[in-house]
Amino acid sequence: METFAYTPSQEQVIAAPLTESMFVSGPPGCGKTSAAVGRLRQIIDQGIPAESILILTPQRSLAAPYARETSRPDLPAGGLPTIVTLGGLAQRTLQLFWPAIAGSSGFRRPDLPPTYLTLETAQYYMAKVAAPLFDRGFFEQLVIDRNRLYSQILDNLNKAAVVGFAHTDISSRLKNAWIGKPEQLIHYEQAQECANLFRSYCLENNLLDFSLQIELFAQQLWPSHLVRQYLSNQYRHLIYDNIEEDVPVAHDMVREWLPAFESSLLTFDQGAGYRAFLGADPADAELLCGYCDQTLEFSQSFVTQPALQELGSAFTSILLSKPEKTVTPRALTAYSFEPSRFYPEMIDWVAAEVARLVQEEQVPPGEIAIVSPFLSDSLRHSLMHRLQGHGVLARSHRPSRSLRDEPAARCLLTLARMAHPLWDLPVATPDLRAALLQTISGIDLVRADLIASMLFSTRDKQAPLNSFDLVKPGMQERITFSIGERFMRLRAWLSRYMEAEPVELDVFLARLFGELLAQPGYGFHDDYEAARVTARLIESVQKFRRATEVTSQASGLSIGQEYLKMVADGVIAAQYLQPVEEEQPDAVLVAPAYSFLMVNQPVRYQFWLDVGSQGWWERLYQPLTHPHVLSRRWQPEKAWTDVDDFSANQETLQRLTGGLIARCREHIYLCAARVNERGSEEKGPLLYGVQSLLRLARGLEAGRV
Amino acid sequence: MKIPANFAFSQNNLQDYVDCPRRFELRYLEKLAWPAIRSEPILAVERHMQLGERFHRMIQQNQSGLPADLIGATASEPELIEWWQAYLSSAPDPLPERRLVEHTLAAPFGSYRLVAKYDLLAITPGERALIVDWKTSLRKPKRQILSSRIQTRLYPFLLTEAGKSLNNGIAFKPEQIELIYWFTADPRNPEHFPYSSNQYEEDRSYLQNLIADAVNASDTNFPLTGDERMCRYCNFRSLCDRGEGAGEMETDSLAEESSESSGYDLDFEQISEIAF
Numbered sequence: 001m002e003t004f005a006y007t008p009s010q011e012q013v014i015a016a017p018l019t020e021s022m023f024v025s026g027p028p029g030c031g032k033t034s035a036a037v038g039r040l041r042q043i044i045d046q047g048i049p050a051e052s053i054l055i056l057t058p059q060r061s062l063a064a065p066y067a068r069e070t071s072r073p074d075l076p077a078g079g080l081p082t083i084v085t086l087g088g089l090a091q092r093t094l095q096l097f098w099p100a101i102a103g104s105s106g107f108r109r110p111d112l113p114p115t116y117l118t119l120e121t122a123q124y125y126m127a128k129v130a131a132p133l134f135d136r137g138f139f140e141q142l143v144i145d146r147n148r149l150y151s152q153i154l155d156n157l158n159k160a161a162v163v164g165f166a167h168t169d170i171s172s173r174l175k176n177a178w179i180g181k182p183e184q185l186i187h188y189e190q191a192q193e194c195a196n197l198f199r200s201y202c203l204e205n206n207l208l209d210f211s212l213q214i215e216l217f218a219q220q221l222w223p224s225h226l227v228r229q230y231l232s233n234q235y236r237h238l239i240y241d242n243i244e245e246d247v248p249v250a251h252d253m254v255r256e257w258l259p260a261f262e263s264s265l266l267t268f269d270q271g272a273g274y275r276a277f278l279g280a281d282p283a284d285a286e287l288l289c290g291y292c293d294q295t296l297e298f299s300q301s302f303v304t305q306p307a308l309q310e311l312g313s314a315f316t317s318i319l320l321s322k323p324e325k326t327v328t329p330r331a332l333t334a335y336s337f338e339p340s341r342f343y344p345e346m347i348d349w350v351a352a353e354v355a356r357l358v359q360e361e362q363v364p365p366g367e368i369a370i371v372s373p374f375l376s377d378s379l380r381h382s383l384m385h386r387l388q389g390h391g392v393l394a395r396s397h398r399p400s401r402s403l404r405d406e407p408a409a410r411c412l413l414t415l416a417r418m419a420h421p422l423w424d425l426p427v428a429t430p431d432l433r434a435a436l437l438q439t440i441s442g443i444d445l446v447r448a449d450l451i452a453s454m455l456f457s458t459r460d461k462q463a464p465l466n467s468f469d470l471v472k473p474g475m476q477e478r479i480t481f482s483i484g485e486r487f488m489r490l491r492a493w494l495s496r497y498m499e500a501e502p503v504e505l506d507v508f509l510a511r512l513f514g515e516l517l518a519q520p521g522y523g524f525h526d527d528y529e530a531a532r533v534t535a536r537l538i539e540s541v542q543k544f545r546r547a548t549e550v551t552s553q554a555s556g557l558s559i560g561q562e563y564l565k566m567v568a569d570g571v572i573a574a575q576y577l578q579p580v581e582e583e584q585p586d587a588v589l590v591a592p593a594y595s596f597l598m599v600n601q602p603v604r605y606q607f608w609l610d611v612g613s614q615g616w617w618e619r620l621y622q623p624l625t626h627p628h629v630l631s632r633r634w635q636p637e638k639a640w641t642d643v644d645d646f647s648a649n650q651e652t653l654q655r656l657t658g659g660l661i662a663r664c665r666e667h668i669y670l671c672a673a674r675v676n677e678r679g680s681e682e683k684g685p686l687l688y689g690v691q692s693l694l695r696l697a698r699g700l701e702a703g704r705v
Numbered sequence: 706m707k708i709p710a711n712f713a714f715s716q717n718n719l720q721d722y723v724d725c726p727r728r729f730e731l732r733y734l735e736k737l738a739w740p741a742i743r744s745e746p747i748l749a750v751e752r753h754m755q756l757g758e759r760f761h762r763m764i765q766q767n768q769s770g771l772p773a774d775l776i777g778a779t780a781s782e783p784e785l786i787e788w789w790q791a792y793l794s795s796a797p798d799p800l801p802e803r804r805l806v807e808h809t810l811a812a813p814f815g816s817y818r819l820v821a822k823y824d825l826l827a828i829t830p831g832e833r834a835l836i837v838d839w840k841t842s843l844r845k846p847k848r849q850i851l852s853s854r855i856q857t858r859l860y861p862f863l864l865t866e867a868g869k870s871l872n873n874g875i876a877f878k879p880e881q882i883e884l885i886y887w888f889t890a891d892p893r894n895p896e897h898f899p900y901s902s903n904q905y906e907e908d909r910s911y912l913q914n915l916i917a918d919a920v921n922a923s924d925t926n927f928p929l930t931g932d933e934r935m936c937r938y939c940n941f942r943s944l945c946d947r948g949e950g951a952g953e954m955e956t957d958s959l960a961e962e963s964s965e966s967s968g969y970d971l972d973f974e975q976i977s978e979i980a981f
């Protein structure tokens with residue numbers, strides 16, 4: 001166990017009898033999770049079988065402290081607790097009890113095992129089902145990428161499942177709340193039709209997307225006596241952390257389950273609920289308090305200094321337009337405002353200041369976070385590049401990355417297209433040049449360009465690469481014979497492949513990697529990052545193949561061809577979820593603000609980028625969905641007005657800034673650029689808030705506050 | 706590379722260490738994704754593995770109380786039907802009353818931990834504990850090979866060390882434990898490995914030495930295996946400059962003896978263990 005001293009309140013939680021249900025609330029950073037981890041250890045140390053403990057968190061990253069504790073070498077011998085999210089519990093239980101419920105759940109083939117869909121494969125099937133409707137004119141008036149509409153329709157289904165209303169009620173909820181132009185009502189109806197069709201398609205083909213998994217779990221499995229008994233026998237003690245970030249059906253289940261546990265501990269982060277856009281419902285979570293024997297409130301933050309706490313209060317009073325707006329002299333020491341004229345200037349300044357902190361003030365890089373509302377590829381790249389230039393170690397955390405943007409993946413997909421001429425997905429000369437640059441060790445842009453322009457034929461699809469022997473000796477010498485020899489091996493590998501029966505795309509990629517690209521003399525041989533990207537791509541193709549095998553016959557396309565087509569159309573971005581790193585390297589974290597909050601690791605210094613951006617305040621434009629209207633808090637007959645919109649955004653901003661401040665130990669840099677990333681001037685509400693703060697500060701200095 | 710303080714030694718990683726120390730380092734310490742094919746024909750290997758997974762799940766369903774006919778109806782592949790029939794007619798029987806399926810046990814061991822996930826533990830508290838492991842390999846390996854596998858040593862040893870809470874708070878005596886390998890390839894002839902105090906002591910010092918050896922290597926270096934046949938079924942062969950194509954699973958018994966892993970470098974067992 002950690003050797004730090006617990007506070008009396010924490011001790012109370014840790015040592016509470018194993019017969020109690022406890023509800024512990026408090027602001028972020030006041031030691032609730034530490035107490036819960038301490039209690040976990042205490043339960044195990046008392047000889048309770050660890051496998052009888054269920055640890056439930058709303059998101060995997062929030063479970064990291066428990067995973068760390070249960071992997072400590074001094075944990076007593078025995079079983080291990082189950083650490084799981086609602087989605088994970090639903091999937092495990094479904095896998096086990098599928099034969100018992102498949103017959104009564106409307107599936108056409110209950111005798112066959114189901115296929116679990118990932119985000120990507122669900123998006124693929126949504127496209128398959130909805131594309132004909134789009135072609136018939138659905139959503140004609142919406143000027144927005146079709147793929148974003150697909151994901152909003154899926155999001156609606158997920159919301160219905162996690163909030164706990166029928167998926168057939170989505171459009172009526174959205175329509176009732178709508179008071180704008182009447183055309184929008186038709187879009188809601190069309191979105192409903194797509195959702196209904198998708199659900200029928202899933203039932204027809206034994207496909208389980210996230211929404212159906214949750215629905216089956218909540219409506220079929222959880223009420224079943226057999227399942228309830230199985231779960232109750234298995235788990236006798238519950239630790240449910242960050243309940244405010246979880247969804248109402250999880251709260252419903254826990255509320256019913258609580259009396260069956262011998263002991264339970266629920267922790268609630270006041271002022272949080274950052275996952276509201278994913279259906280999290282803090283108000284619903286707080287109701288669980290009434291079902292626990294004991295309620296405790298922690299108040300003292302172990303993270304933030306008084307100066308930062310006072311800064312947080314000042315921001316709250318400004319953003320929530322409280323009549324009384326004050327700032328204390330101490331709060332002024334907790335932040336600095338750093339305006340720049342242009343965006344790149346701001347990035348330069350941030351990188352230089354981070355370097356100064358690390359190099360001159362010996363701040364460990366892991367104690368610094370740079371956050372922004374969104375993290376575009378270009379922003380991530382320029383920040384990482386500049387930090388690297390200063391010799392500062394940095395890591396970026398994004399919930400997902402698109403493989404299409406990785407040069408190694410693009411190279412593999414180019415070679416795949418070239419090796420499958422019947423797929424009719426042409427390769428252009430620049431694609432091959434880029435692929436050669438990745439593939440052949442020691443090649444440079446000029447040589448790659450020479451080879452691509454001299455030896456690549458876009459016309460001869462059966463033999464697209466010509467022999468290096470055809471190049472004039474002088475030119476061969478310029479390109480070098482070793483590069484020529486490597487090129488010839490690549491050519492030979494591809495022609496051998498093309499002469500034989502084609503194989504599945506993932507098998508092709510794995511063979512290409514192992515037999516050629518990762519061999520000595522080729523670019524992937526000692527490039528671990530390229531290998532990692534290749535592994536992710538193969539995994540993505542493989543999951544796609546497995547999820548579509550059952551339904552692929554109809555399209556007439558091979559699965560690999562379909563995959564490449566879907567990637568090209570942007571239906572699937574070959575995205576992968578970043579694994580949660582257990583060991584955080586000592587590196588500056590560059591992350592979207594919400595991801596930083598969900599990692600839940602306080603730092604000494606924070607840099608808030610582009611505080612003028614509307615992104616800090618405004619929801620993404622999502623014409624087919626609405627997180628508030630589809631929440632359990634919403635009264636179905638109410639209309640969503642501009643006033644609602646404004647106050648929801650304002651509340652979101654307050655929650656976000658409050659959450660960030662609560663995870664900062666020393667100082668916040670508020671960085672602004674007059675001209676934003678896209679070249680326009682932007683003055684969002686956070687900037688207005690900052691300006692109000694500055695005015696209060698000036699007033700204070702002048703003795704007026 | 707150093708072995709982290711919270712590292713858990715399992716049958717998979719220890720077997721890899723025995724087969725090739727460098728593979729252990731690459732796979733578990735560096736956690737290097739190296740997505741080359743381990744064994745061919747890959748799609749047949751993959752299918753076999755998936756059927757194996759489903760078979761394990763069917764047993765789990767059955768041991769958790771679902772009726773056999775309901776479970777059997779979800780199998781349509783001939784192999785799976787055959788395995789299921791074999792399980793119903795020839796699975797070890799009678800088994801002690803208390804059943805724990807896919808159960809994980811862990812225990813401190815020196816400065817590290819040992820961990821194992823058991824297919825089935827069948828226990829009569831105070832009397833005996835059976836470890837049943839369902840094997841779906843194409844052929845039944847020779848007993849001699851099975852007895853040299855890390856699993857055969859680790860599973861009963863760890864149950865002795867960590868099974869107290871399954872036995873009314875008293876550690877099992879080695880003599881109360883038995884390991885049974887049951888084979889779809891030869892369902893009527895399972896291999897029984899009764900445990901003993903002598904074997905327990907032998908296993909303790911074997912595992913201690915093996916781990917000490919790995920810790921030593923982590924201070925110096927992890928050598929490449931001297932048995933290059935191992936490399937035929939290893940995804941790192943291009944990195945180690947030990948060949949290009951993967952070995953054939955069906956034609957080479959070494960493949961089955963040395964590894965039960967998937968044809969890809971995507972470890973399904975690990976994925977399902979950590980699934981949230």
Ligand code: SF4
Nearest residue numbers: 725929936939942945
């Ligand atoms: S290729 Fe051979 S030497 Fe290299 S890690 Fe694999 S088994 Fe070891």
